[in-house]
Amino acid sequence: MTVFDARRWSLRQRIAALCVVVGVVLGVLGVFAVLTGANTNRHLDDVLDRVGPMRAAGETLNTALVDQETGVRGYAITGGMDNLRPYQKGLAEETEQLARIERLLRPGDEEIRTALVDVRSRAVTWRAEVAEPVIQAAGSGNLEKARQLVEQADTRDFDQLRASVERMQGHIQTLRTESATAARDSSSTMVAIQIAAAAIIVLAGALLLFLLDRLVSRPIVELANQVREVAAGDYDRHIASPNGSPDLVALSADIDRMRQQIASELAEVRTARGQVEWVNQQLQSQAEELTRSNRDLEQFAYVASHDLQEPLRKVASFCQLLQRRYAGQLDDRADQYIAFAVDGAQRMQRLINDLLAFSRIGRLTSGFTEVDLAKVLGEVRSQLEQRAGESAEITWSEMPTVEGEEPLLTTLFVNLIGNSLKFRRPDVPPVVRITAEREAGEWRVNVRDNGIGIEAEFADKVFVIFQRLHARDAYEGTGIGLAIVKKIVEYHGGRIWLDVDVPEGASIWFTLPVLPGTESLESTGELVGNER
Incomplete structure (x- = not known):
């Protein structure tokens, strides 16, 4: 017998093995679930905490560039500082959003990083070639020159700048889509793991019920039917071992040994009962004989006592009469003999009276x-x-x-x-x-x-x-x-x-x-x- 001979395993060992297998599988699934959950959370965090803010920063950057162009044109036309404020505010916003996007970048975001460098380079070029000369001319009061510079400026530079921003936004959107897809995949994997765990638990429960039914319930019912037949009086009925776990097989063997012992002791009891009944009959006969003998003996004592009373009275009376009438007329020896006779008769009377009293008790x-x-x-x-x-x-x-x-x-x-x-x-x-x-x-x-x-x-x-x-x-x-x-x-x-x-x-x-x-x-x- 080896530990791997499952047919010889007890019910406890089989259930323990099933629990171990299910536990190991569920443990592995649990590890995968933890890793998948962590991956899902990572992708969701990436979408919510990095890609989303990065995309919003790109939108804000685009707005800031438009504000700069609008401010430059307005300042060139009017020369008023109020018209220049959108430019200044847009410039500050541009700097802030570029820095924010750069902070959110990770080593794997090379396309976004390249697009960001291109945006920064084109923005610097536009300001150097268009915005700053216009601002300088308008600031010196030469609005005509400022307007000419604006009209002469090639709008393609600014359009390319905005196109560069759009390309960066496209890369950010691609990153967002990839992260969202990865998060959805992780969620799907998590659901699959949960379904697999539930299926394993259901299968384990079904297998456990099958084992209990095959190894416990059915053998117990079969064993109980055999025990009922024995309990009904069929002590010679052999209790066969059911097809179940070794525990129940051993139990059925123990019950059959107990049946054999009970049958043996019952046979001895029946034999002893027969002997006891025979002895009781003998004792009953002897008791009846003893009762009859005691009754006859008591009757004899009673009758004998009554029958002896009368002759004893006569003997005692005549002896006393002789003693009184002839006292002193006979010799001393005759008087002594008469006294002996009187005393003997009186003692006999007392003895008979006591015997009669004894026989009357009860x-x-x-x-x-x-x-x-x-x-x-x-x-x-x-x-x-x-x-x-x-x-x-x-x-x-x-x-x-x-x-x-x-x-x-x-x-x-x-x-x-x-x-x-x-x-x-x-x-x-x-x-x-x-x-x-x-x-x-x-x-x-x-x-x-x-x-x-x-x-x-x-x-x-x-x-x-x-x-x-x-x-x-x-x-x-x-x-x-x-x-x-x-x-x-x-x-x-x-x-x-x-x-x-x-x-x-x-x-x-x-x-x-x-x-x-x-x-x-x-x-x-x-x-x-x-x-x-």
Whole structure:
């Protein structure tokens, strides 16, 4: 490939080459136009500033010579000085006009210069042979002699003088005609240059339009038609390179590569979509199976809890009856066995009740309403009043109003605060602090105490059902309380976690969605509940 291989030139290179050629041609024409204009101006200046004044000076010179002759004749007849003034004035005018013509002459005006010399010579001769003798005779008072000299003078001398002036005027007129013709020729050349420049510009514009149509417009239309077919869904349609500039050929190749890539990715997407649909079907089947299993499991737990209630009541009732009726009548070992049976039956009842409560969360619902958490905490305080005793301190800050089921939220705080009261440190009055803060679109509620705390390694385990961290004889309970709390929080669209960075006690955080239209709390840190 060489720079002169125009077929491989890009559209920009072709337009640039066209502009350069047109610019060079117009530049050359511009130079000619400048030179022609200067020549025209020179000839016009020559006609107006030199030839015209020179011709006018010749006319004035001719008039001055006639005035001299008239003055001489009048002076010879009358002898009055008034008649001599035309001669004197004509002589001065002659001198001035001859000098003016001589100043306007240029080196090339040889014919005019020769004629001017002849005029000056003949004028001097006429004055010497005719005018001066007549003036001298009339001035001495000899008018008769003066008249005789005038009558004897050969008029051919003066006629030849005037003829010489006419010849000079003819040469001046010829010069004027030549200058005017040259000026007209220059003007015609200027017009021709302008027409040529306009024609070149028109041709360049037409050529540019032709190039744009052939190298850009038509190939773009052809390329656009092919792209539309691909956009309509025919991704296997090959995009052929149009007959245009190398730029468009490269563009069409790039578009075809993009089409191939899109077709390849689309095939992969279709394959992946088929796989996703298959996986979705499997997941849907598994979800339906899981839903059915959960429903069956909840139904089983509910039914089992109800079915176990009656026999457990009977066992507990008869064991308590034996304990009351035969207490002290049997040996100590028998009393111990009966106490074990009563305790086991009661624990089984509590376990079944907690399991029944767990299974009811989210299954038996009364619908969400606006719940004031401050009011809920007041009710919880009343429920736990006996368990808290006189030494416990339960406080909370300004609490928000949320959307939820009030019974479930009450159960949530009963379990959290109840755990704080249960897992207290020996000989240390329990302190429970409840706070709330807003973060983005949720309320973050914290329940913190000064109890024995929870190790970080059990941060997730404590929320699993039936998980206990302590022996049954150390702390009573079924191990389902925090599992119920977690299920209630998740049922309300929140999340719950254990804060393991507190120096003492336990700190549990959970979130609840912000009620739409609820502003931030008006005040924080103000205790609205306090129990000791």
